[in-house]
Amino acid sequence: MKTLDKLTKPVPGPRTAKIYKRWDGINSEELGQDELREKWALFGLSIPAIILVLTVIAIPVGWLFWLSLFNDEGVLSLSNYTRMLDSKSYSRIFVTTFKVSFFTTLLCVLIGYPLAYFLAQLPKRWAALGMMAVLFPFWTSLLVRTYAWLVVLQRKGLINQWGMELGWWDTPIKLVHNLNGTLIGMVHIMLPFLILPLYGSMKTIDFDYIKAAANLGANPVKAFWHVFFPLSLPGLFAGMIVVFVLCLGFFVTPAVLGGGNVIMVSMKIETLIDLFFNFGTASALGVVLFVLTLMVLFVAYKLLPPDKVLGQGHNV
Amino acid sequence: MTTKFTLTALASAVLGLALSMSHSASAQEVTIASWGGSYQSAQSKALFQPVAKALGITINEETYTGIGQVRTKVAAGAVPWDIIDTGSGGGARACTEGILQPLDYSMIDISNFVPDTTLSCCVGTIVFATVSAWNTETYGMNGPQNWADFWDVDKFPGTRSIRGKMHGMLELALMADGVAPDQVYAVLDSEAGINRALDKIRELKPHVAVWWGSGAQHAQLMKDGEVDMSTGWNGRFDVAIADGAKAAYTYNQGLQDYDCFGIPKGAPNKDLAMKVIAEMSKGKYQANIPQYITYGPTNSTAYDTGKIDDELAQNLPSHPNNAGNLLAIDQKWYAKWEKTASEMYQDMMTE
Numbered sequence: 246m247k248t249l250d251k252l253t254k255p256v257p258g259p260r261t262a263k264i265y266k267r268w269d270g271i272n273s274e275e276l277g278q279d280e281l282r283e284k285w286a287l288f289g290l291s292i293p294a295i296i297l298v299l300t301v302i303a304i305p306v307g308w309l310f311w312l313s314l315f316n317d318e319g320v321l322s323l324s325n326y327t328r329m330l331d332s333k334s335y336s337r338i339f340v341t342t343f344k345v346s347f348f349t350t351l352l353c354v355l356i357g358y359p360l361a362y363f364l365a366q367l368p369k370r371w372a373a374l375g376m377m378a379v380l381f382p383f384w385t386s387l388l389v390r391t392y393a394w395l396v397v398l399q400r401k402g403l404i405n406q407w408g409m410e411l412g413w414w415d416t417p418i419k420l421v422h423n424l425n426g427t428l429i430g431m432v433h434i435m436l437p438f439l440i441l442p443l444y445g446s447m448k449t450i451d452f453d454y455i456k457a458a459a460n461l462g463a464n465p466v467k468a469f470w471h472v473f474f475p476l477s478l479p480g481l482f483a484g485m486i487v488v489f490v491l492c493l494g495f496f497v498t499p500a501v502l503g504g505g506n507v508i509m510v511s512m513k514i515e516t517l518i519d520l521f522f523n524f525g526t527a528s529a530l531g532v533v534l535f536v537l538t539l540m541v542l543f544v545a546y547k548l549l550p551p552d553k554v555l556g557q558g559h560n561v
Numbered sequence: 562m563t564t565k566f567t568l569t570a571l572a573s574a575v576l577g578l579a580l581s582m583s584h585s586a587s588a589q590e591v592t593i594a595s596w597g598g599s600y601q602s603a604q605s606k607a608l609f610q611p612v613a614k615a616l617g618i619t620i621n622e623e624t625y626t627g628i629g630q631v632r633t634k635v636a637a638g639a640v641p642w643d644i645i646d647t648g649s650g651g652g653a654r655a656c657t658e659g660i661l662q663p664l665d666y667s668m669i670d671i672s673n674f675v676p677d678t679t680l681s682c683c684v685g686t687i688v689f690a691t692v693s694a695w696n697t698e699t700y701g702m703n704g705p706q707n708w709a710d711f712w713d714v715d716k717f718p719g720t721r722s723i724r725g726k727m728h729g730m731l732e733l734a735l736m737a738d739g740v741a742p743d744q745v746y747a748v749l750d751s752e753a754g755i756n757r758a759l760d761k762i763r764e765l766k767p768h769v770a771v772w773w774g775s776g777a778q779h780a781q782l783m784k785d786g787e788v789d790m791s792t793g794w795n796g797r798f799d800v801a802i803a804d805g806a807k808a809a810y811t812y813n814q815g816l817q818d819y820d821c822f823g824i825p826k827g828a829p830n831k832d833l834a835m836k837v838i839a840e841m842s843k844g845k846y847q848a849n850i851p852q853y854i855t856y857g858p859t860n861s862t863a864y865d866t867g868k869i870d871d872e873l874a875q876n877l878p879s880h881p882n883n884a885g886n887l888l889a890i891d892q893k894w895y896a897k898w899e900k901t902a903s904e905m906y907q908d909m910m911t912e
Contacts, residue, residue, distance in 0.1 A: 332904050337911040400720075400770075401786045422771045422787075505725040505772020508911055516907075519629055520726075521900060 306535065313528035325529035335513070335530070339537070342509045345424070345499065346492035349431045350439075353488050356432065357439040358481065364440075365447035379440050387434060391501045394430045395421060398502075422504025430498040438491060439484035446480025482549060486542065493538055510534050589618040591834050595646040597624035599800060599854055604646070607849030608686075612840045618833065628655050631825050635660050640827045643834035650728060650899075652683035652821045653892040661823035662831065669839045671860075675817075675879050677889040678859040683821035684842055685859035687850060688879035690795045690817055690887055691729040694779075694810035699789045707814045708737035711790060712761070714768050719789030721765060722782050725772035727906035728895075729816050732888060733792060734761040736814050742888040749894060755902050759909045772910065783808040795878055799855040817878060817887035819859060851877055 316324040329335040364375045382390060397403045398421035405417040420426055450473060458468035496511040503509075510530055517527040593609060595601040605622060613620040623642065625631070628651035634640045647655065655661040661682035671679050678685030693711045695704030699719055705711045711721070711733070724730050735745050735754075738761045748754040770788050773779040779793035784806035798810050822841065824834045840846070844862030851857065851869050857879030858864070864874060874880050878887065 332908060334904070334907040334911045341911070399785055399787050419770075500774065504770065505774065505910065508907070513907075516726075516903075519627070520903065522629060522632060 309528045309531050312524050313526075313532050315525050317523065317525065325525045326533075328526060329529065329533065334508075338508050338510055338513050339533070341507060342493060342534070343537075343541075345427060345431065345495075345507065345509060346489050348424075348428055349435055349492045350485050350489045352428060352432045353435050353439040354481070354485060357436055357443060357484070360436075361440045361443040361447055362477075364444055365450075376444070379437050382433065383437055387497055390434065391430055391498050394426065394433070394502060398426050398429065421502055423506050424503070426502035426504070427499045427507045430502040431492060431495060434498060435488045435492065438487045439481075442483040442487065443477065443480040446483070447477050450476045478549075482545070486545065489541070490538060493534060589833070590621065591618065591643040591830050591837050592621040592623060592641060593644040593646070593837075594623045594625040594642040600796075600856075601646075603850055603853030603856075604686075606853055608841045608846050611846055611849065612837060616836065616840060618837075620837070627651055628660070631655065632658070632660050635826050638827060640825045640829070642825055643828040643830045644822055644824060644838060646686065646820055646822055647683065649678075649680070649683070649685075649819050649821060649890060649892060650895055652680050652823055653896055655823060656680050656682040657896060660826060662826050662828075664824070664838065665835055668835055669842050671842070673844070673861045674859050675819075675857075675861060675884060677817070677891075678819045678821070680821060680823075680892065683823040684838060685819040685821045686841065686847070687856035688817060688819050688859055688877075688884075689856050690812055690815040690878035690883070691733070691792060692795050692798070692810045692812055692815040693733075694783055694791050694793055694798045694808050696783065696786055696789045697807045697809050698786065702809060704809060704811070705790060706811055708733045709739070711792075712737040712765050714765075717790065719768075720770035720787075721768050722771040722773050722779060722788040722791035722793075723762070723765070723769055724792060725774050725910065727902045729818070729890070730762065730792070730906070731755060731758040731902060732816055732890075733814075734758040736888075737761055742814065745888060746891045746894045749898070752901070752905075755898065755905055759905060763909060763912070766909075766912075780806070796854055796856050799876075812878065812883040813886045815878070815883075815887045817884065817889045820856075 313325050314321055314323070316322045360379070364372050364379075367375060395402075399405070400417045400419075402420070404420060408414050409417070420429070454472050454476070455468050458472045459465070463471065494511055495509060496515065499507045499509045500512055514527045514530050517523045517530070595604055601622065601624060609620045609622060625642070625645065628645075628647050631640075631642070631645055631647075632655075634642075645661075652661070663681050664684055666679075669684055671684065674685060675688055678688060693705050693708065695717075696719075697704070700717060705713070705717055710717060723733075731749055732745050735748055735758050736742060738757065740748050749758065771778075771782055773782065773791065773793070776794050776797040779791050780797040780801040782788050783791055783793075783798065784801045784804060786807070793810075795810060795812070795815070798806075798808060802808055822838050824831050824838070828834055842860060844858065844860045844864075845866055845868075847858035847860045848863035848866040848868035851873055855873075855876055857877035858869075859879065861879070863869065864880070869877075875882055877883065
């Protein structure tokens with residue numbers, strides 16, 4: 246009750262409590278206790294989430310790692326990892342996985358950034374309509390969208406039929422059952438994951454900054470690159486990381502639109518489990534992908550620390 | 562309130578009745594898991610329903626996704642199925658691993674079976690073939706007549722589709738390379754032999770537009786005209802052709818393969834399951850299958866029942882006219898080389 250009373254008054258939060266401790270000796274003890282209580286209460290509130298993360302992420306990943314250390318006969322060994330070095334297909338599959346993820350992310354940025362920028366400039370009602378259009382694919386099953394691309398892109402599909410009837414090209418273009426088709430399908434599915442955080446961060450940018458830049462003599466292009474773009478980077482990086490990491494684990498789209506010419510790690514894992522019931526090697530693949538992903542994220546973090554990115558924007 | 566109460570009461574009454582019924586009937590009931598789709602509906606009409614009637618029992622049907630699922634259930638000690646339908650490869654692996662129990666061949670009469678269609682734990686039910694199909698719009702009716710033709714991109718220019726797994730592919734490559742069908746498995750019985758087959762596939766690789774992953778996929782590829790030629794399973798091509806695909810295929814140099822019935826270890830009604838399998842393996846039931854799908858009987862006496870007319874019979878893979886042109890899949894080779902050859906195949910694919 247006592248705490249509640251205090252909360253109703255304009256009483257300092259945990260941050261200001263430290264200041265009180267330093268500057269004001271009268272009720273610093275009580276405030277310190279309050280701070281501690283609040284911290285524990287917040288920790289208590291996050292317990293369900295912590296338990297969830299432990300049970301659905303930490304334990305399975307640990308178990309995966311454990312499984313990967315046993316060979317076919319159930320003996321402790323590193324054979325699942327050495328096999329990846331012996332057989333050339335594994336390294337090629339990893340290269341393909343990262344290549345597909347990289348190009349998907351790049352294309353998403355090239356297409357998604359202008360779109361998000363456009364949406365952020367629109368009046369509210371039109372922006373809402375635009376967002377609906379972006380989100381609409383989310384409500385359609387991934388499988389349906391993937392097979393729809395097959396119908397559109399294949400040799401006797403819509404695009405090739407129209408293109409040849411209009412005389413734009415004579416022989417069918419290979420749009421699917423290769424890297425092209427895989428990228429088209431994946432960009433389509435991943436685009437909302439880039440646009441949502443990017444649009445969110447663009448909406449928080451104060452347009453007065455751009456007006457100020459114009460006032461100081463910057464032309465629109467300069468104002469964009471020196472003011473708006475740096476401020477939108479946190480949202481852009483958040484979106485890029487989500488897209489890249491989701492791509493690494495993609496299965497359905499490359500399996501259907503890659504036509505066997507694009508083999509990603511998830512597909513190799515499926516073969517290992519389905520055909521050979523080989524959880525050891527499959528787990529080892531999962532572990533290697535996991536570690537490589539963490540390394541990519543670490544490098545991205547080192548190259549583009551979030552606070553530096555933010556600071557850059559504010560310093561302009 | 563009243564409605565809700567009545568509904569609850571009714572529901573529990575029905576549930577109780579159902580439970581007591583299933584309990585009392587469990588002694589005369591078997592559950593069969595198969596692949597679903599047009600194949601299982603054919604099986605249901607041809608085998609399951611007539612056999613249930615003849616034995617005076619109930620046959621429940623379920624669908625499943627393959628031997629991997631049986632393996633998991635057996636490992637967990639909770640097997641819901643008495644009989645499963647599996648491909649010969651899955652069956653052979655299951656025999657080695659002990660997932661399926663040995664069959665009692667004193668009860669099941671296999672004296673008139675097509676050769677190489679039984680395993681110790683799994684008895685063949687249908688024969689199918691891996692064949693070469695071609696697009697009749699591209700090549701007319703004179704498509705590739707053997708694997709050398711399939712590989713000949715000068716004589717038959719156009720795109721190909723072959724399987725994204727080595728299963729049923731290395732044999733074809735060796736035949737294309739001039740190995741006589743009866744020598745194929747002898748040549749394949751070494752890494753050098755496997756490499757010879759892989760080199761032949763490397764030769765064709767620039768013309769392979771799609772590496773297919775399922776029967777549904779290669780049927781669709783032919784139907785959409787996405788490729789000009791494809792390897793694949795005869796029944797799927799027949800369904801596609803009936804569905805309007807401009808395609809044809811030849812049995813010449815095809816691979817003979819089969820699906821079989823087995824009893825998972827720990828099946829609840831294994832004794833009755835054995836009787837059901839014995840009954841389903843008789844020619845008089847197997848003769849019903851081709852009425853619904855173009856897969857051939859494993860029991861040759863099915864052809865003597867008069868149920869399969871001549872025209873239909875000649876299109877079936879186990880018909881004597883066709884069976885002579887087919888090479889039977891050798892499960893012993895797969896048991897020995899499957900893992901090695903699969904890794905080598907994927908190396909070749911990702912090159």
